[in-house]
Amino acid sequence: MSNILIIGAGGVSQVATVKCAMNADVFSKITLASRTKSKCDAIAKLIKDRLGVAIDTAQIDADDTDAVVALIKKTGAELLLNVALPYQDLTLMDACSRAGIPYIDTANYEHPDTAKFEYKLQWAKDGEFKAANTMALLGSGFDPGVTNVFCAYAQQNLFDEIGEIDILDCNAGDHGYPFATNFNPEINLREVSAKGRYWERGEWKETGPMEIMFKWDYPKVGVKDSYLLYHEELESLVKNIKGLKRIRFFMTFGQSYLTHMKCLENVGMLRIDEVEHNGVKIVPIQFLKTLLPDPASLGPRTKGKTNIGCVIRGLKDGKERQVYIYNVCDHEACYAETGAQAVSYTTGVPAMIGSMMVAKGIWSGKGVFNMENFDAKPFMDELNKQGLPWEIIEMKPGERYEV
Ligand code: NDP
Numbered sequence: 001m002s003n004i005l006i007i008g009a010g011g012v013s014q015v016a017t018v019k020c021a022m023n024a025d026v027f028s029k030i031t032l033a034s035r036t037k038s039k040c041d042a043i044a045k046l047i048k049d050r051l052g053v054a055i056d057t058a059q060i061d062a063d064d065t066d067a068v069v070a071l072i073k074k075t076g077a078e079l080l081l082n083v084a085l086p087y088q089d090l091t092l093m094d095a096c097s098r099a100g101i102p103y104i105d106t107a108n109y110e111h112p113d114t115a116k117f118e119y120k121l122q123w124a125k126d127g128e129f130k131a132a133n134t135m136a137l138l139g140s141g142f143d144p145g146v147t148n149v150f151c152a153y154a155q156q157n158l159f160d161e162i163g164e165i166d167i168l169d170c171n172a173g174d175h176g177y178p179f180a181t182n183f184n185p186e187i188n189l190r191e192v193s194a195k196g197r198y199w200e201r202g203e204w205k206e207t208g209p210m211e212i213m214f215k216w217d218y219p220k221v222g223v224k225d226s227y228l229l230y231h232e233e234l235e236s237l238v239k240n241i242k243g244l245k246r247i248r249f250f251m252t253f254g255q256s257y258l259t260h261m262k263c264l265e266n267v268g269m270l271r272i273d274e275v276e277h278n279g280v281k282i283v284p285i286q287f288l289k290t291l292l293p294d295p296a297s298l299g300p301r302t303k304g305k306t307n308i309g310c311v312i313r314g315l316k317d318g319k320e321r322q323v324y325i326y327n328v329c330d331h332e333a334c335y336a337e338t339g340a341q342a343v344s345y346t347t348g349v350p351a352m353i354g355s356m357m358v359a360k361g362i363w364s365g366k367g368v369f370n371m372e373n374f375d376a377k378p379f380m381d382e383l384n385k386q387g388l389p390w391e392i393i394e395m396k397p398g399e400r401y402e403v
Contacts, residue, residue, distance in 0.1 A: 001028035021348055027356075031280050041214075046339055057237070063088060063091050077101060081351055082104065134366065147233055169308045173304040173331045173341065182297060199234055199248075212228035216225055219391075221306075233249070310345065322399065350388070
């Protein structure tokens with residue numbers, strides 16, 4: 001039985017908090033705290049109305065480490081789940097190591113001014129967590145998160161050696177808007193407008209943004225244009241999957257999204273530096289976020305499915321093997337269960353499962369860890385129980401779903 005403090009009250013948080021409340025045998029006390037307390041109260045009301053479970057709420061500025069330490073002490077929290085923004089990762093990690101409790105998040109640290117996302121500064125806190133006799137679990141969403149667990153499961157159970165991994169993220173949902181993002185617009189647009197990067201034979205190769213595209217036939221979804229992006233799980237998987245020769249990440253985008261993004265980029269609306277407008281300083285991408293639909297509001301309008309998974313190629317018993325491990329999620333079913341669409345759902349459910357692994361002591365240690373550092377099987381079992389069932393297709397060596 002654990003006492004959890006959840007920070008942030010957006011779409012991902014709503015799913016993670018609902019799912020923690022659905023697992024009250026593990027999470028005996030839940031406190032939801034965020035910058036805007038009314039958003040926490042709205043999630044608390046939804047949980048009370050639907051599940052009859054009462055949770056506590058609080059106001060917090062997660063950039064203020066002292067205030068977070070005080071809140072941990074006040075609530076008696078035994079673990080902290082960060083589903084605020086990646087900008088808060090370092091201050092919340094510091095609060096956890098100071099309070100001596102485990103830290104869990106879903107996205108690696110980004111500095112608001114540089115658009116650079118990498119694990120370096122979070123991994124550097126390994127010594128602090130060791131000294132505090134506790135742990136940090138990084139990237140417990142879907143990608144990163146479940147995709148790392150799929151790779152770890154393959155390494156631990158399906159292959160003697162893994163040579164190539166392609167991570168394939170398809171969102172075939174339709175929300176009816178010409179342009180909207182499925183999670184925080186600022187974080188999403190920074191990610192997809194960056195240069196592409198993949199890892200091959202020991203070195204990083206860079207491409208232009210969206211330069212490499214291929215068509216992939218996603219099971220239960222269909223054929224979608226898939227673009228090569230850099231994604232943060234590549235950084236840890238390159239380190240942790242031994243013998244890996246190539247790893248790439250692809251995400252699907254529709255033409256309307258791409259056309260809007262190109263126009264916004266061309267006119268400077270994706271800039272992350274300050275510009276002066278009528279004597280007021282604004283950051284264009286933050287202003288754009290204000291204009292775009294709130295991702296949390298997409299839930300009731302989104303129809304269709306997501307399919308996220310990994311195609312893994314390697315050797316087993318001296319023979320070539322290729323498997324495709326994936327999950328398919330339905331936007332409308334996610335909304336019916338949690339009041340949020342599938343992108344929030346596929347992130348919030350693994351955030352809860354990662355917290356559960358830590359709360360139950362199934363995943364334990366001292367220091368800073370990525371998902372693939374642990375036994376994948378118990379996490380994979382929970383995915384099947386908690387709403388993200390996975391399937392494995394045994395593909396012929398060399399067989400492609402590319403069309
Ligand atoms: P939202 O923007 O919907 O929610 C973020 C929440 O964090 C808001 O409630 C916001 O408060 C709160 N917040 C922001 N700054 C602070 C602060 N300084 N102190 C306290 N609270 C703060 O984001 P999402 O729910 O879409 O995403 C949440 C996280 O999940 C992000 O880190 C995102 O990168 C990650 N993610 C990970 C994925 C994965 O698969 N691994 C996929 C999708 C998302 P307020 O409402 O007041 O602004």
